[in-house]
Amino acid sequence: MDDSTHTCQYNEEDGTMRMYLRGRPVVLHGPSDQDGLDPAKVAPPPQNKLKLEWVYGYRGKDCRSNLYLLPTGEIVYFVASVVVLFNVEEQCQRHYTGHTDDVKCLAVHPNKLIVASGQCAGHDRVDARPHVRVWNSVSLATLAVLGAGQAERGIWAVAFSRADGGSLLAAIHDAPDHVISVWDWQRSDKGHCLAETKCSVDTVVAVEFHPLDRNQIVTCGKNHIAFWTLDQTNVLYKRMGIFEARDKPKYVTCLAFNHNGDVLSGDSSGNLTVWGRGTNTVQRLVRAVHDGPVFSVACLKHGAVLSAGGKDGRIVMFDADVNPTGLENVIEGHYGGVRVLAEGRGSQLYVGTTKNCILHGDLELGFSPAVLGHVEEVWGLAAHPSLAWFASAGWDRLLQLWDALSHSTVWSKDIEERAQCVSWSADGGVLAVGCLSGRWLVLDPHSRDVLAQHQDGSEPIQTIQYSPDNKMVALGSRDNFIYIYRVEDNGARYSRLGKCLGHSSYITHLDWSEDSQYIRSNSGDYELLFWNATTCRQVTSPSSLRDAAWASNTCPITFTTVGVWPENADGTDINSCARSRDGRLAATGDDFGKVKLYAYPVTQPKSLCHAYGGHSSHVTCVRFTQDGARLLSAGGLDTSLMQWLVD
Structure with a gap:
């Protein structure tokens, strides 16, 4: 038998399925009324499908020039592998989902x-190669895919x-010697590369065509600004910008062009x-x-x-000759520094921040959030009962409460602990958060007050689940133990009943009967164990619970x-699993950025599913909303939350 495969053997006599994960056998007991299973039979996918309804989050932490206003009234930006078109006034989103991994840059x-x-490059060596996609923002149709396999x-x-009406496109490739390429993007559905050359050994952060002078390109980054000319024979020539020695900055961070064609640059000083x-002086x-540093300049x-400053959060206005006007505003620190500015309608501005928020407003009246997000890995996700x-809760110490119908943030709170999991009590009266330190907190979702806090071990609390009768709560820890508490005072007080000892590896998931x-x-280590909750003792005869609901x-x-386990599955491939409340659907989130939907129960070893991309990192958690009409997914390192309609 191949050790790596997930080969299932069904024993009709005792109704057990023996499943192998990385060579380890796991024996699973089916219900006593289970008719004979044929492991070779293929189960069909569910009739329902998922449709991406809303994407929460924005990538401002480490990306630039990624926020623009379109004539439709939508702002366009990205998070994970989705480009979002969001009409802030009408509160509706559309999504371009042609990418297969993290989107890193955008141009209109x-x-x-x-x-x-x-x-950037992704999990799949064929489909997720670095490339540029050119697409229509109204129809969302892909017009060209440039450079797949070159970067x-x-x-x-x-x-x-810009000077020729947009027939060319320039791209910067991340490589040991950063490469600049220029494309006739309309030549075919793969475009045509006119020129390509090494750009700089140092990091390049921006590229722009001159708006008035044809075939003139400017790039900037670490230790440099460079002025390029694409000549008649499609050769790129470079002139370096000449600084006075004492004024040479460590980084030239951003570019813009004023109305008479001068180049404006901001720097790290x-x-x-x-x-x-026309000069390089x-x-x-x-x-x-x-x-x-100056992170954004806009004309x-x-x-x-x-x-706009990334550190000081100030947005400063100058006249056309770059003389101060005295008009400025400061972004509140908890939103982060300013990463990018985009001109809206009238005096409106949109501001993308280093803490993955998008704000809108103007310099005189100030700014309010249009998009909030997480800034570090998101693992905790729980739907209200x-x-x-x-x-949602993440390693950025943020606990956020969202409304799935209005797609808005109810509140966001810094809990001063890196969070790993989150759970509602059975009646929705309180919210429990498990942290990386072994501490766990219980909060009132209305007042946001911390009602209780406890410490169990010094390793992460991986999962928290309240019992259906709301009288107990179980916590699975990275230290191999399950801690069980009695719940009192409507979830405000807790007394420890004991801990369950028996697992030889860290706890990943748990369910209550x-x-x-x-x-x-x-x-x-891929065990499935059973426990008596009130005595904290292991149930050593799993078959006695085969009919438990x-x-x-x-x-x-x-x-x-x-x-849900594919052939050759590693037991860590699937991070999360959920069942809809009506028991008809199951969903999983895996290490390859996929959300998958199955018909439940998924008892056939060969079960077909519908698979969905959008996340560009391991999907850490999936949960159905209380009415089963939506599925929620958290994208780990891509910091996004996605909301899917169950069609």
């Missing part, structure tokens, strides 16, 4: 209709030409530099505009210039989820 064509977006790691910046049109230096339609609310008497649990199915290693 001069006609404001066509968009280019570039991605090594990813595309870091893209720009359309907080300065703005004006480069005379400094025409004017405006020193110390910001405390820390507005009426000629004014804005600069009766309302359309859900909670519907009668609140028993617990089942999975561990990092379980209140949830978050354990992926069970008889009713055998079929």
Whole structure:
């Protein structure tokens, strides 16, 4: 027998399925009324499908120039492998989902209709190669896919030409010697590469075509700004920008062009530099505009210039000649520094921040959030048992409460602990959060007050589940133990009943029986164990619980989820599993960025599913909303939350 495969053997006599995960046998007991299973039979996928309804989050932490206003009134930006088109006033989203891994850059064509977006390398060596996609922002149809297989790691910046009406596209490839390529993107559905050359050994952060001078391109990054010319024979020539020695910044961080064609650059020393049109020399230096780096420079339609600081959070307005106007605003620190500025309608501005928020407003009246997100890995996700609310928690110490119907944040709280899991009590009265330190907190979802806090071990609390009768709560820890507490005062007070000892690896998932008497649990070495909740003792005869009804199915290693494990599965491939409340559907989140939907129970080893991309990292958690109309998914490192309609 091949040790790596997930080969299932069904024993009709005792109704057990023997499943192998990385060579380890796991024996699963089916219900006593189970008719004979044929492991060779293939179960069909469910009739229901998923449709991406909403994406929560934005990638401002480490990406630039990724926020634009389209003529449709939508802002366009990205998170994970999805490009989001969001109409803030009408509160509706559309999604471009052609990418197969993290989108890293974005550009809008001069006609404001066509968009280019570039991605990095992903899990799939064939489909997830770095490339640029050019697409129509109204129909969402893909027009061209450029450079698949040419870039090594990813595309870091893209720009359309402007002086010729947008027939060319420039891209910066992330490689040991950063490469610049120029494309005739309309030549075919794969475009045509006109020129390609090494750009800089140092990091390149931005590329822009000159708006008035044909075939002129500017790039900037660590230790440099460079002025390029694409000649008649499609050869790229470079002139380096010449700084005075004492003024040479460590990084040139951003670019813009004023109305007469001068280049404006911001740098890591907080300065703005004006480069005379057609030259590579400094025409004017405006020193110390910001405390820390200038992350964005924008030239507005009426000629004014804005600069924004990543560290000081200030947005400062200058006139067309880069003289201060005295008008400025400061973004509140908890939103992060300013990463990018985009001009909206009238005096409106959109601001993307380093803490993955998008704000909108103006310099005189200030700014309010349009998009909030997590900034680090998200693992905790829980749907409210009766309302359309859900909670998320991550390594950024943020606990956030969301409304799935209005797609808005109810509140966001810094809990001062890196969070690993989150759970609602059975009546929705309180919210429990398990942290990486072994501490766990219980909060009132209305007042946001911490009602209780406890410490169990010093390793992460991986999962928390309240019993269906709300009288107990079980916590699975990385230290191999399950801790069980009695719940008192409507979830405000807790007293420890004991701990369950028996797993030889860390606890990954647990479920309660519907009668609140028993617990089942999975561990990092692919065990499925059963426990008496009130005595904290292991049930050593699993067959005695074969007919137990379980209140949830978050354990992926069970008889009713055998079929979610693909051939050759590693036991860590599936991070999360969930069953809809009506018991008709199961969903999983895996290490390959996929959300999968199955018909439940998934007892056939060969079960077909519907698989969905969108996340670009391991999907850490999936949960159905209380009415089963939606599925929620958390994207780990991609920091996004996605909401899917169950059609």
